[in-house]
Amino acid sequence: MAYQFIDGTIADGVATITLNRPDVLNAFNRAMAAELQLTLGAVGKDPVVRAILLTGAGRAFCAGQDLAEAVPPDAPPPDLGDIVKAGYNPIVRLIRAIEKPVVCAVNGVAAGAGANLALACDILVAAEEASFVQSFSRIGLIPDTGGTFFLPRLVGLHRATAMMFLAEKVTAARARELGLVHEVVPHSVLHETAFSLARSLASQATRGFGLTKRALNRSLGADLDSQLEYEEELQREAGRTHDYEEGVRAFLEKRKPQFTGR
Ligand code: T3D
Numbered sequence: 001m002a003y004q005f006i007d008g009t010i011a012d013g014v015a016t017i018t019l020n021r022p023d024v025l026n027a028f029n030r031a032m033a034a035e036l037q038l039t040l041g042a043v044g045k046d047p048v049v050r051a052i053l054l055t056g057a058g059r060a061f062c063a064g065q066d067l068a069e070a071v072p073p074d075a076p077p078p079d080l081g082d083i084v085k086a087g088y089n090p091i092v093r094l095i096r097a098i099e100k101p102v103v104c105a106v107n108g109v110a111a112g113a114g115a116n117l118a119l120a121c122d123i124l125v126a127a128e129e130a131s132f133v134q135s136f137s138r139i140g141l142i143p144d145t146g147g148t149f150f151l152p153r154l155v156g157l158h159r160a161t162a163m164m165f166l167a168e169k170v171t172a173a174r175a176r177e178l179g180l181v182h183e184v185v186p187h188s189v190l191h192e193t194a195f196s197l198a199r200s201l202a203s204q205a206t207r208g209f210g211l212t213k214r215a216l217n218r219s220l221g222a223d224l225d226s227q228l229e230y231e232e233e234l235q236r237e238a239g240r241t242h243d244y245e246e247g248v249r250a251f252l253e254k255r256k257p258q259f260t261g262r
Contacts, residue, residue, distance in 0.1 A: 013202030022058025064112020099210025105194035
């Protein structure tokens with residue numbers, strides 16, 4: 001994983017992916033979006049990787065679209081729909097489709113597409129200094145990167161509307177109250193806390209997590225009856241995994257299970 005704007009390392013079953021354009025608060029240019037897509041695609045398929053940790057370099061998580069690249073001087077305005085289609089949408093689809101836990105360590109401000117990138121992840125751990133800003137309205141845009149899908153489902157329609165219209169900074173503490181963030185910790189222990197969480201998830205029954213994620217993805221637009229049927233189908237699949245057999249055996253033998261993700 002050697003790229004210009006994305007750093008990647010793999011340790012203890014966890015792929016740590018770092019957005020790395022700190023001078024512009026890790027704002028997305030086209031290259032960083034493409035590199036993130038390639039990285040997510042690779043770690044999603046890598047059997048050694050059983051959990052993913054996404055974070056940002058420097059003082060910010062991500063300031064969304066690089067506005068200098070989006071509006072180049074002396075050039076005709078770009079088609080923003082095309083930028084969203086080629087850059088952000090594949091990233092959100094990948095995060096949701098990867099059947100492994102994706103933990104997001106929100107190390108600082110997450111604005112625009114950066115805020116919604118974080119919300120597309122499975123579990124968020126934030127530094128006390130972190131914040132979330134639906135900054136799109138300040139420049140006349142609509143919230144993209146899945147924001148209009150995830151945010152109302154996470155906080156309710158009216159709160160999401162207010163966050164999107166007012167573009168106010170939501171502190172990490174408030175984000176936790178709203179249920180956006182799982183845990184808020186001092187910045188000094190953010191990486192350690194988020195990595196421990198990802199490593200712990202990576203050591204557990206990860207096929208089960210993958211199937212759970214598949215069920216949760218579907219639940220966002222499903223009715224109860226069809227979701228119950230889907231649970232039957234996925235539980236059938238979970239029941240055939242080595243990890244299920246190992247989990248039950250370990251429970252009955254009163255020992256710690258040795259899960260392998262199979
Ligand atoms: O292509 C399309 O446009 C369609 C897709 C859209 C998706 C989107 O994400 S639209 C939303 C784009 N993002 C924003 O509008 C956020 C812009 N940034 C801010 O509002 C603020 O920078 C923050 C609230 C994120 C942080 O504020 P603060 O005071 O902590 O930092 P700062 O001083 O504003 O920024 C520090 C530097 O980063 C600064 O550069 P300098 O002066 O040190 O040379 C600033 O210009 C640069 N920077 C911050 N955000 C961006 C950026 N440069 C380019 N693009 C950015 N998004």
